[in-house]
Amino acid sequence: MSGLLRMYRVLFVANFQAATQYRVQSVLWLLFAVIRPVVFLAAWSAAAKAQGGSIGDFTVGDFAAYYVCLSLVSQLTMAWDAYDFEYDVRQGKLAPKLLRPLHPLHYAVVSNIVYKVMTLPALLPALVLIAWTFQAHFQTQLWQLAVFVPSIVLAMTLRFVFGWVLAALAFWTTRLHAIMHLYDRVSFIFAGQIAPLSLLPGPLAVLGYALPFAYMLWAPSEILRGGVTFDQAMLILLAQLVWLGLSWLAFVAVWRMGLREFSAVGA
Amino acid sequence: MRASGRSSRVYVTLSAAMGPPIYVRNLTKVFRVHEREEGLAATLRSLFKRTFKDVPAVQDVTFEIGEGEVVGFLGPNGAGKTTTLKMLSGLLYPTSGEVRVLGMTPSHRDRQLLSAITLVMGNRSQLVWDIPAADSMRVLQEIFQLPEDRYRQTVDELTELLDLEPLLHKPIRNLSLGERMKVEFAAALIHGPRVLFLDEPTIGLDVTMQSRIRRFVAEYNRRTGATVLLTSHYMDDVVALCKRVVVIHHGRLLYDGALTGLAERMAPYKLIRVTLRDAALNSLLEPYGEPIEREENRVTLRVSREDAPDSTARLIQDLRGQVLDLTLEDPAIEEVIDRVFNQAEELHQAESQLLAATS
Amino acid sequence: MRYLRLLAIFARTELQFAAEYRVNLLLDLFEELIIVVTSFGAVLILFTHTGVINGWTLPQMTVLLGVYYILQGANSVLFETSFERFMEHVRLGTLDFILIKPANSQFLASARHVQVAQAGQVVLGLVMIGFGIAQIGVGVGVRQGLAFVVTLACGLALVYCLLLVLSTLAFWFVRVENLLAIFWAFVDAGRFPVDVYPGWLRITLSTIVPIGIAVTVPAQAIAGRLDTLGLVSMVGGTVLVWGFAGWFWKQGLRNYSGASA
Numbered sequence: 001m002s003g004l005l006r007m008y009r010v011l012f013v014a015n016f017q018a019a020t021q022y023r024v025q026s027v028l029w030l031l032f033a034v035i036r037p038v039v040f041l042a043a044w045s046a047a048a049k050a051q052g053g054s055i056g057d058f059t060v061g062d063f064a065a066y067y068v069c070l071s072l073v074s075q076l077t078m079a080w081d082a083y084d085f086e087y088d089v090r091q092g093k094l095a096p097k098l099l100r101p102l103h104p105l106h107y108a109v110v111s112n113i114v115y116k117v118m119t120l121p122a123l124l125p126a127l128v129l130i131a132w133t134f135q136a137h138f139q140t141q142l143w144q145l146a147v148f149v150p151s152i153v154l155a156m157t158l159r160f161v162f163g164w165v166l167a168a169l170a171f172w173t174t175r176l177h178a179i180m181h182l183y184d185r186v187s188f189i190f191a192g193q194i195a196p197l198s199l200l201p202g203p204l205a206v207l208g209y210a211l212p213f214a215y216m217l218w219a220p221s222e223i224l225r226g227g228v229t230f231d232q233a234m235l236i237l238l239a240q241l242v243w244l245g246l247s248w249l250a251f252v253a254v255w256r257m258g259l260r261e262f263s264a265v266g267a
Numbered sequence: 268m269r270a271s272g273r274s275s276r277v278y279v280t281l282s283a284a285m286g287p288p289i290y291v292r293n294l295t296k297v298f299r300v301h302e303r304e305e306g307l308a309a310t311l312r313s314l315f316k317r318t319f320k321d322v323p324a325v326q327d328v329t330f331e332i333g334e335g336e337v338v339g340f341l342g343p344n345g346a347g348k349t350t351t352l353k354m355l356s357g358l359l360y361p362t363s364g365e366v367r368v369l370g371m372t373p374s375h376r377d378r379q380l381l382s383a384i385t386l387v388m389g390n391r392s393q394l395v396w397d398i399p400a401a402d403s404m405r406v407l408q409e410i411f412q413l414p415e416d417r418y419r420q421t422v423d424e425l426t427e428l429l430d431l432e433p434l435l436h437k438p439i440r441n442l443s444l445g446e447r448m449k450v451e452f453a454a455a456l457i458h459g460p461r462v463l464f465l466d467e468p469t470i471g472l473d474v475t476m477q478s479r480i481r482r483f484v485a486e487y488n489r490r491t492g493a494t495v496l497l498t499s500h501y502m503d504d505v506v507a508l509c510k511r512v513v514v515i516h517h518g519r520l521l522y523d524g525a526l527t528g529l530a531e532r533m534a535p536y537k538l539i540r541v542t543l544r545d546a547a548l549n550s551l552l553e554p555y556g557e558p559i560e561r562e563e564n565r566v567t568l569r570v571s572r573e574d575a576p577d578s579t580a581r582l583i584q585d586l587r588g589q590v591l592d593l594t595l596e597d598p599a600i601e602e603v604i605d606r607v608f609n610q611a612e613e614l615h616q617a618e619s620q621l622l623a624a625t626s
Numbered sequence: 627m628r629y630l631r632l633l634a635i636f637a638r639t640e641l642q643f644a645a646e647y648r649v650n651l652l653l654d655l656f657e658e659l660i661i662v663v664t665s666f667g668a669v670l671i672l673f674t675h676t677g678v679i680n681g682w683t684l685p686q687m688t689v690l691l692g693v694y695y696i697l698q699g700a701n702s703v704l705f706e707t708s709f710e711r712f713m714e715h716v717r718l719g720t721l722d723f724i725l726i727k728p729a730n731s732q733f734l735a736s737a738r739h740v741q742v743a744q745a746g747q748v749v750l751g752l753v754m755i756g757f758g759i760a761q762i763g764v765g766v767g768v769r770q771g772l773a774f775v776v777t778l779a780c781g782l783a784l785v786y787c788l789l790l791v792l793s794t795l796a797f798w799f800v801r802v803e804n805l806l807a808i809f810w811a812f813v814d815a816g817r818f819p820v821d822v823y824p825g826w827l828r829i830t831l832s833t834i835v836p837i838g839i840a841v842t843v844p845a846q847a848i849a850g851r852l853d854t855l856g857l858v859s860m861v862g863g864t865v866l867v868w869g870f871a872g873w874f875w876k877q878g879l880r881n882y883s884g885a886s887a
Binding site for chain 3: 296298353356357358359360374376378379381382384385386388391392393397398402403405406409410411412
Binding site: 025029031038039042043045048051133134185188195200201204 | 657672676679810815822824827
């Protein structure tokens with residue numbers, strides 16, 4: 001165990017040093033994180049104003065709070081490993097990585113966390129600006145902040161592991177990017193970017209509550225915003241746990257099968 | 268193979284007035300480099316006031332290259348070879364001095380001039396990675412506006428000269444390094460240029476392919492009378508192709524003339540390689556020259572050029588009966604070049620020190 | 627004329643390459659369909675809760691989304707890939723091969739890699755516009771049609787100029803991995819009319835990153851919401867921007883070629 005911790009410390013240091021070289025790029029990519037929520041927030045605000053100030057349970061201020069939280073959660077739960085993994089498999093860089101002492105997953109965890117730590121300080125002021133511009137109205141209570149902590153950790157892990165389940169498909173197909181784009185699009189609908197789940201039309205909302213995507217983005221955002229009751233929050237945590245468990249099992253299975261396929265076919 | 272329609276017309280009308288295909292006079296290029304220092308204080312300072320350093324890459328270079336010549340451009344890394352080449356092809360503006368290619372100023376980027384020159388760079392390709400060379404060449408045909416019959420004829424001749432038959436229809440990424448270079452040459456010559464700029468064209472290739480490319484360039488020069496300016500690290504390239512070399516170091520022209528003359532002027536010595544019957548007597552060789560190498564039984568003596576005939580004669584006479592084998596050689600061209608550069612380096616260092624001391 | 631022929635052979639060459647990978651081609655087209663459909667779905671979801679957004683009705687929004695995808699599609703087909711390759715050339719030192727050709731280097735850098743496969747978005751965009759117009763009910767008059775074509779061309783020119791300016795920055799910022807990320811970050815905002823956005827974003831989308839007006843103005847034109855002043859300023863603004871972008875490109879080139887000042 002102490003060996004693992006030591007490896008992690010080394011990895012963290014190395015990653016931080018590498019990350020400082022990509023400062024400019026990281027800031028550029030943050031533009032995405034800032035503008036995306038504003039696009040839909042502006043649309044919903046205009047819609048709400050046309051409907052007398054609110055739509056469903058959401059006033060303009062509620063929408064603003066929701067999208068600010070969504071943007072924060074989106075940045076915190078980001079996972080891009082599928083793309084990197086496909087690249088490695090295609091370029092033949094996977095074999096050496098498999099020979100390293102640690103499972104590739106560990107390296108991905110570290111680089112993931114480091115990126116978020118480096119970019120968060122730049123994101124927060126932007127979010128404050130958006131919250132101020134749209135006069136965001138947060139209804140957060142203390143217990144919701146407390147519940148947010150496990151929820152965001154679960155969401156980060158869920159999105160990470162789910163991403164790796166898809167990444168492992170690269171063992172079989174060279175067209176993973178097509179699957180990834182489809183995944184992004186489905187996530188776009190069901191994870192809460194178009195609208196908070198409660199505002200989706202009936203059948204879509206039901207589907208959304210069943211699928212895992214909502215628990216990666218929408219769920220922690222709503223907890224942070226203060227838009228859920230205690231019962232709902234507990235149900236959310238449960239759903240996150242269940243989906244995380246399922247994803248983990250799926251990953252272990254797919255990875256094992258994929259490795260066998262990989263060694264059979266050759267690097 | 269003649270130059271394609273447009274450029275040959277240009278050539279015919281301008282040849283009288285134009286002068287040599289490559290004309291360079293007092294060419295100078297100075298780069299303004301932003302000085303970057305370490306540390307936070309320096310970084311902050313640089314936000315407000317930037318300090319620049321003038322780095323001379325090419326200094327006061329003058330030479331002319333006649334039609335059909337194949338000239339080698341020699342110099343260590345950073346000597347100014349590629350910079351000069353870029354100024355000749357119009358990719359870089361000179362700081363001062365004159366440069367004319369085919370009578371035109373390269374930096375004006377006349378269409379006529381661009382249609383008559385070509386650039387081949389060693390480890391860089393102009394061909395699109397994923398598509399076959401044939402398709403890239405069709406695009407080039409359109410860019411250079413080559414009539415179909417002329418295009419076909421040129422492609423056929425180049426295919427024959429370079430054995431391109433199986434290579435033209437495979438995507439570039441499926442070709443080996445050597446094959447890629449052959450195809451690169453073909454694409455570079457599709458428009459029948461009159462002036463070829465070759466920047467380290469054989470770098471990274473295996474020995475067989477290097478020799479193949481050399482033979483091709485020589486043959487192309489023979490058939491078309493195109494003027495070739497070649498830079499290379501490999502002495503074999505220069506020895507095989509160039510009767511004339513221009514030596515550049517620290518941006519200055521050190522030598523311009525026949526390759527053989529380079530040895531004579533820059534390394535005015537010869538090597539006597541002697542093998543004596545009894546190796547124990549090797550110490551007797553010392554009066555005849557400076558021993559610089561001992562390989563098994565063979566001793567190499569360095570002798571100045573003037574003394575060489577004499578020393579050789581005396582050696583044979585005095586040690587008659589003992590001499591098994593004797594050859595009189597020119598120093599290896601690499602050594603000559605090394606000497607040239609070392610001398611230039613020493614001079615450069617001395618100059619820099621002087622400048623530093625007096626400023 | 628010559629440049630049209632060049633464009634044709636660029637298109638043909640890339641299409642030959644793409645046609646070899648038929649499955650990828652089909653996947654690309656399928657992806658374009660999914661993207662457009664889900665974006666339209668997003669608009670529909672919005673409109674299940676309201677009949678109008680900032681004065682725009684659903685049919686008008688449909689038209690706007692159609693313009694958005696026409697512009698996106700045209701951009702992907704015509705110049706986006708070429709600019710990405712261009713910036714790689716600057717990094718790898720192979721730009722010299724482009725500069726040494728006897729053809730306009732701006733054209734070669736912008737149009738070399740025409741991706742005909744991306745035309746799916748353009749087609750879908752046109753379908754959406756048709757659908758939206760039909761829903762509006764009122765026919766499209768000649769004046770409106772002409773205004774639409776003119777402002778659409780201006781919109782495309784504005785997008786082109788934006789990409790050209792960003793790509794020209796590569797001459798100075800050689801090591802920045804993807805300057806186009808700036809473009810990508812803002813392009814998302816083009817899916818809604820520019821007037822729904824807060825001041826700072828609206829101004830940015832109308833000036834420095836003119837994606838907003840590139841999409842909104844043609845949509846206004848065909849929906850009959852554009853007045854003469856708007857039309858004239860769009861055309862005038864485009865001409866100015868075009869001039870600036872071309873000048874900026876020349877400056878970048880001169881800097882690259884070491885021309886002193």
